Amino acid sequence: MSKIIIACGGTGGHLAPGIAVAEVLQERGHECLLLISHKQVDSALVEKYSHLDFIKTPGRAFSGGLVQRLAFLASLVSSFFASRRMLRERDPDLVLLFGGFLSLGLGLAAQIKGIPVALHEANCQPGKAVRLIKHLSTRVYLPDGVRLRGVPPECIRYFGYPVRKEIKHALKADAWKRLKIKVPNKLLVILGGSQGATALNHWVTHNFEKLAKAGISVYCVTGLGNSSASTIHEIGKGGVDVTATLVPFSGQMGDVISAADLVVSRAGAGSIAEIIRCRAPSILIPYPYAADNHQHANALAHEQHGAGVLLPQDQLNDLTAEVIELMFNDWLLGKFKSNLERLDRFESSERIADDLIALCDARSIANAQKLERVT
Numbered sequence: 001m002s003k004i005i006i007a008c009g010g011t012g013g014h015l016a017p018g019i020a021v022a023e024v025l026q027e028r029g030h031e032c033l034l035l036i037s038h039k040q041v042d043s044a045l046v047e048k049y050s051h052l053d054f055i056k057t058p059g060r061a062f063s064g065g066l067v068q069r070l071a072f073l074a075s076l077v078s079s080f081f082a083s084r085r086m087l088r089e090r091d092p093d094l095v096l097l098f099g100g101f102l103s104l105g106l107g108l109a110a111q112i113k114g115i116p117v118a119l120h121e122a123n124c125q126p127g128k129a130v131r132l133i134k135h136l137s138t139r140v141y142l143p144d145g146v147r148l149r150g151v152p153p154e155c156i157r158y159f160g161y162p163v164r165k166e167i168k169h170a171l172k173a174d175a176w177k178r179l180k181i182k183v184p185n186k187l188l189v190i191l192g193g194s195q196g197a198t199a200l201n202h203w204v205t206h207n208f209e210k211l212a213k214a215g216i217s218v219y220c221v222t223g224l225g226n227s228s229a230s231t232i233h234e235i236g237k238g239g240v241d242v243t244a245t246l247v248p249f250s251g252q253m254g255d256v257i258s259a260a261d262l263v264v265s266r267a268g269a270g271s272i273a274e275i276i277r278c279r280a281p282s283i284l285i286p287y288p289y290a291a292d293n294h295q296h297a298n299a300l301a302h303e304q305h306g307a308g309v310l311l312p313q314d315q316l317n318d319l320t321a322e323v324i325e326l327m328f329n330d331w332l333l334g335k336f337k338s339n340l341e342r343l344d345r346f347e348s349s350e351r352i353a354d355d356l357i358a359l360c361d362a363r364s365i366a367n368a369q370k371l372e373r374v375t
């Protein structure tokens with residue numbers, strides 16, 4: 001049995017793949033400890049995974065002016081020393097980092113202690129943390145076609161984004177039932193990533209009347225703290241009641257995405273991987289302020305695979321017309337669905353778990369040989 005520490009908190013896009021890999025490793029009898037942040041979204045996401053072992057750890061993202069940078073440095077130093085203590089106490093065989101601010105301290109401490117570091121980059125434009133840690137890593141997992149300068153090719157694996165096993169494609173009618181919604185005609189689902197997207201939430205409230213008239217119901221995941229759960233009613237074609245359901249957070253993302261005829265979403269790597277898994281045609285609106293514009297790179301790759309459409313946020317005025325046109329274009333939706341099926345990599349969590357176990361085994365053999373030579 002191997003022991004693996006996984007640093008994956010901070011956002012849903014980092015945490016969800018950590019959970020996906022930990023579930024596979026634990027099923028196979030290995031021990032995992034997942035480091036998460038104190039953020040509300042981390043707590044909401046882990047609530048249903050009581051069979052996994054989580055520990056909350058302090059940390060802050062690299063951002064802003066001088067004061068924020070100094071605060072980041074201070075938190076990095078304290079995270080490094082906390083990680084050193086943890087590595088001494090837990091003595092893991094390997095650490096797996098999903099990028100983000102929780103990865104840096106642990107990556108540095110593990111490298112100094114001679115513990116192998118594996119690193120997963122979810123985005124088509126690698127982030128700052130990943131660019132810093134890449135030199136410390138024995139293994140780097142990248143999205144297809146993405147290059148990371150300075151990493152030897154033998155260290156790289158293209159295994160895709162691990163999706164939690166509960167997220168799967170369901171029949172629309174079953175998903176509507178489980179979500180307790182009535183959909184008289186078509187359903188548009190709005191996703192803002194784990195933090196929600198204010199611009200998309202506003203778009204829903206300002207445009208729902210028009211959508212309802214076209215026979216389009218809405219289910220919008222607004223983000224924690226952005227709104228409370230509510231339902232808006234409009235009279236649609238033929239006098240039918242058409243609803244927009246707003247929920248701040250969902251623990252049923254497989255059903256939410258499967259319920260959709262069309263999804264409008266931010267272009268986080270997690271949402272895109274789940275949109276692929278649930279075969280949902282989408283319009284992706286990248287968050288324009290994401291680091292290094294990585295959401296634009298993610299959305300562009302998805303569009304180039306013929307699996308959805310990219311719409312920049314500065315063209316949000318065109319979204320209503322685009323939604324109404326695409327929603328009723330069965331030919332194009334069908335094309336997107338068959339390309340989504342082609343893109344799905346069911347085995348990502350398993351392949352990463354297999355590879356991590358192999359790295360742990362190689363380390364145990366090397367340590368045993370070293371011991372033999374000494375004695």
Ligand SMILES: CC(=O)N[C@H]1[C@@H](OP(=O)(O)OP(=O)(O)OC[C@H]2O[C@@H](n3ccc(=O)[nH]c3=O)[C@H](O)[C@@H]2O)O[C@H](CO)[C@@H](O)[C@@H]1O
Pocket residue numbers: 011012013014016045099122123192193194195221248249250251253266267268269270271272274287290291294295
């Ligand atoms: C603003 C920003 O920079 N976001 C980044 C963040 O992801 P961020 O968390 O914003 O968004 P992602 O789309 O990658 O992932 C969201 C995850 O949270 C889950 N979820 C979300 C809402 C909810 O109510 N319930 C729920 O379970 C989703 O199922 C998914 O697994 O890290 C990702 C991975 O590096 C990046 O690609 C994103 O660009």
